[in-house]
Amino acid sequence: MRSPVLSPRQFEWTLAAFVATLLAHLLWLPAWLGATLCGIVLARWLQRRAYARAWPAWIKFPLLLAILALVVVAFGNAGTRQAGPTAALIGLATLKLIESERRRDGLLILTVALFLVTVLFLFEDGLGVTLYMVIPTLLIFLALNEVSAPPGTRGGLATQLGTLGREFLLLLAVVLPLTVFLFLSVPRLSEPLWGTRDNQPLARTGLSQEMSPGSITELIGDDTPVMRVTFPERQPPKNALYWRGPVLWRFDGVTWRSNNFANPGQSLGRLVGPQRGASDDLRYQVMMDPNDRRWLFTLDLATGFPADSSRTIEGLVERDRPVTSLYAFEAWAALDQPVPLWAAPSVQRENGLQLPPDLNPRTAALARSWRAAIGDDPIALAERAMTYIRSENFGYSLSPPPLVGAHRMDEFLFETRQGFCEHYAAAFVVLMRGAGVPARVVTGYLGGDYNRVGGYWIVRNSDAHAWVEILVDGRGWIRADPTAAIAPERVEQSGSSFAGQAIGDDIEWLRSLRERADAARAWWNNKVVRFDNLSQQSFFANIGVDPDDWRQLAGWMGGGLALLGLLTALVFYLQQRREPEDAARQIYRRFLKDLERRGVRAGASEGPRDFARRAAIALPQLESVIQRFTRAYEDTRYGVPDDASLNRLQRALREFRSALAQA
């Protein structure tokens, strides 16, 4: 039997389910590719409303080639493993839609859409997206329900208005516990069967190995979470939360760049994890969002860090592969301990003094004058520079006048005098180096927001910061934060609230709402997204089941499924017991309501015939219609109710109502 043609309703359900899935993928698809696909879907929708016919081959094949070409252009040589094939699949499914006329096409589209729902999570698995994906999933099943219904019947799970029907809600009541049970029970793999587990890198924002003008301002406007941190033992002061990121040494007059000290493979001064800090070190747990980089942002000085990572000569903790999915680790810090010169002291010193020659002569002169006045004590020179910044007419601004000339540090220090952490850190290092003190720029994050609901600190991109370290003989690299000199409140507040971007943070309920939402995200990340082989083992240990003993495992599975079976039986039993109002009774109820408005109210146990007699006495001019209606109603009650008798009842109600209106 040939697959039947999709009715308009069936086609539109299929389209809705597919579009809901496609919308989620627009998060990562290049905008122009997404726009093209949306345009095709829209055109197909309008066309099929006009007449039900597939698009001809001379449109289809050029479109196919065009879309594949777009995908190749977008992902061809980007070295991304999953993006290209997924984009191609989305394109093919969109093209399938333009030739989908029959039920089997619809079913194919819907299963591909279901596949795309799960594939999306390789790209994005935040709580918001996850919650949204419930919509396409339900739409896909509702569409399956409609499309698989034979011609002339309806699916019945969604009501005419598109809302969920009672049947579907009951189905979900059974399905959701089953899903949770299976989620807990399905054995997780400790090693992948093929490929690696790295998620698809997205274009993610975050710190980079460079600092050029504006690179930090960009981050300050971005409140993407970087990580969430819990201090289980004691809460450190907020101004001690300097989360260390890349260290920058080389300055060319505009941009600061990292050195090759800490490149992978450099073993000089490197300490390989896992390490545990001393007992009085500050212990903390980090849940890091994927950032596609290898840095783990830790507090100085990192004394404990996880396996698969190491502490470089610069004091930065690096993982041996990028953080491409949620990563949890435990770390220890000896707060405010300087970063020692673990190795290559002369190279570090030399690099810490590098300056672009013949640039910024006024700055260099200023630094030389300090050197001549104070001597070579690095601490005293640093304090001199701090005093200079504090006492001169400097200001903190996130939108400072742009620096455009060749001598940008001169321009900043002597002319514009407006800037934020990246300006102050850069100027400070140039001043120190000019005065003969080895110095370097450290980028990272400062502070964070304490979430009172979840009891953790959340660090966002907007907390991005740059500070300075100077080399003090015998002690190592000591932190100096010139931004604290010009804007001490930045150190006390989070980046976004200091920048005045956290609108409504002073409105208590709004703030509390935000904290709750983020705590939910953190909970979801912790409990669901990160539920792996190890968490599964500890889950089984907690409920007292040994997953390696097959009998205990079978007992758990069997017991769980039996309980779910009981739940199912209960739900189905309740469904059967609840009496839906049948059509006849509904019509009769309308009749009663009309009479009630005229002051004739039916007694609780009054039969239709007795009531009719009483109503006829109260409203004698309506006697005949009341009697006729009641007889029609009794026919449906005590005879075999069928369409004809219901129609008679309906007609009788109409008669009664028109008589009532005239009376």
Add this chain to the structure above:
Amino acid sequence: MANVAPKSPDRLLRWREWVWRELDRRLPNLTRRHRNEQLPITLNQRRVYIVPSGFGLYFALMMLAILAGALNYNNNSALLFGLLAVSLGAVSMLQTFRNLDRLSLVQVSADPVHAGDPLQLSFHLRCEDLRTRFAVTLRFDQEWRHVEVAPGRITQVEFALPSVARGWYGPPPVRISTTWPFGLFHAWSYLHSDVQVLVYARPETPPAALPRLPDRGRIGGADPGDEDLRSLREYQAGDPTRLVAWKASARTGELLVRQLEVPHARETVLDFNAIVGLDLEQRLSRLTRWVLEAERAGIRYRLQLPGLNLGPDLGPAHRLRALKALALYALPGS
């Protein structure tokens, strides 16, 4: 089969019998389609069979691919949604079964027809509980009907099929099936009721003239001669040759007989044995036609079949008795 027991057909026979007995015992639904049952027939878990549909198998493969991918990449969000889909699919098996469970065939009705006319069969379905049954398919005689059965009322499903022979007709089993809600599973059952529908004999066409008794008051009056010739009609097998109007026939090229217009009594006798030159079925056809004609003209009639004498009478009950007698006359088992 011949290789199994070539030497002893007895054993083969016994073996086959045993297989059928076991099937009958263990899988009553498979064999039930060969048996008739009293109405109402209510479907239950022993009668409803369920298997994954073709689409269901494809869906299962897709889900396996999704779960394998999700587990491999340790992507719990993907796994969660994959499992949600798997759970929905698995529970939908129960829903599919429950879409047929406690559904009853309460009645099979048909208006009596004459052999050769389409037989309108109406299957009356009812839910035994309070759930609506969506997207139920009935297949009967290579035809499909898709219906929705709402609770608290009878849903009728009509099929038309040609009726071939007069007598009692037992409709073949109707196959009831559903793939609701998602098309992943296919549940079906056969409903084979013991309802028998009476098919009347085919009335003769073109109709032969109703035999009339002459009005008693005028018997012995004018001889039915040419003077009373009012019209001619086509010759029909069994007409006496003396009535053939040879001249008129030669003119028109068709064999015509004279139709006599005699003043008639309001009563007649339809006698099986008075019809000559026709076989049994043709005689019954003619008698059936005459019964219809007599009823239409309002003439009391007596039906005489060998061994049976009905009437004289007129009216629906008499008509029913006469047609039934004609339908069942000389049939085995009646």
